[in-house]
Amino acid sequence: MKTMTCKDLGGPCEFAHRATSADEIIKAQDKHLKEMVAGGDQSPTTALNEMKGRWRHPISGMGWYRATKREFAARPERSEAPRTEGHAT
Numbered sequence: 001m002k003t004m005t006c007k008d009l010g011g012p013c014e015f016a017h018r019a020t021s022a023d024e025i026i027k028a029q030d031k032h033l034k035e036m037v038a039g040g041d042q043s044p045t046t047a048l049n050e051m052k053g054r055w056r057h058p059i060s061g062m063g064w065y066r067a068t069k070r071e072f073a074a075r076p077e078r079s080e081a082p083r084t085e086g087h088a089t
Contacts, residue, residue: 001074012043012051015062022072026065030055065079 002025006015009029013036033048047084054061 001078002072003078004029004072004075006047008071009047011047018078022069025072026068069079081082 001019001020003016003018004025006013008031011029011033015032016027019025019028023049030051034043036044046052054064
């Protein structure tokens with residue numbers, strides 16, 4: 001289990017995502033940004049648009065994806081159950 005924050009992934013806040021893989025962290029960040037915007041918070045709009053662009057153009061988004069996977073791999077392991085923490089801005 002590893003932790004990365006919304007800010008680590010290009011977002012505007014310190015919301016902590018915990019997961020066992022980089023792919024889980026990336027999906028959690030995508031969901032988190034969408035939930036923030038749906039809740040009326042416009043601060044993640046830029047990060048959400050960048051995330052959407054990577055989903056739409058996966059070949060050009062591979063640089064970010066690879067860098068995120070490397071950063072995730074370098075994080076220390078923690079012994080916790082898979083989850084994401086509650087929203088905190």
